[in-house]
Amino acid sequence: MNFCLNCLSLIIFSKYSRVIIKNSPQTLQQFYSTHKTYSFLSTMKVLFLISVALATVVARSEESGELKHLKSLKVSCGGHDAKVCYRCPLDPDTGKWNGESGCNGDCKWNDNRGCEPKIKVVSCGNHAAKVCYKCPVDPDTGKWNGESGCNGDCKWNGYKGCEPKTAAEIEEDISQFLRGNKEEKYY
Structure with missing residues (x-):
């Protein structure tokens, strides 16, 4: 996905910068000093650099395992774990809805909103x-x-x-x- 964004940014940047430069009789220095054109090119450069930086960070994080803990974060529902509190009332083994009795541990039952995180103070x-x-x-x-x-x-x-x-x-x-x-x- 990130690779596709990088490619798209590069294609858009390359295509439009060549069209603008080819159709302009000005020198490159005059070209960059033109406000409209310069701001467009600057925006494209920034977008490209951001997408490259994001792709690099994500790739390195995935390689080093830094993002693995985020996938395994869970809350305790009392007798079992869930990714988020609102899933606690549903028993993961049987698929049975336990309602308020399934909402304990890191979570609490709210009659209006169901199972939600306990607010720690x-x-x-x-x-x-x-x-x-x-x-x-x-x-x-x-x-x-x-x-x-x-x-x-x-x-x-x-x-x-x-x-x-x-x-x-x-x-x-x-x-x-x-x-x-x-x-x-x-x-």
């Missing part, structure tokens, strides 16, 4: 967010709280902002809390 201290880097923004007001909004499962790291704590840091927080040395910031 982190504790920011006094509110929750999907990921730590969103903790500094107050979800109710949209106000930027910076470091003071980054607690709980997350920590402030100066130039990187709010990021997840390591497992060791979470264990340390828990042990300090149990010893009474740390104020609870998990709500």
Whole structure:
């Protein structure tokens, strides 16, 4: 497929650039300085280079196996695996529709939408967010709280902002809390 796109780009580029050059009495330098013609040729060159680059990247990725993991990504439905959550209610062995009972593991049942991914959240201290880097923004007001909004499962790291704590840091927080040395910031 990518090879075909490369060939098509090359054919179009070759055909039109020859027609324009052959029918033009101007020198090549004047030809390139003409705005309309130059922009057309530039566009064709860019398209050709992009298609060659994409073909090269895909070919090298396929050779090295970098794309193989994408084909094997699956979600756990509880008792079996599926490529995506909405396929969990269908038993892959029997083809039987299990509905809500087939939707567990990485997925949850929604009465309106069926089986969908569980939304994972982190504790920011006094509110929750999907990921730590969103903790500094107050979800109710949209106000930027910076470091003071980054607690709980997350920590402030100066130039990187709010990021997840390591497992060791979470264990340390828990042990300090149990010893009474740390104020609870998990709500």
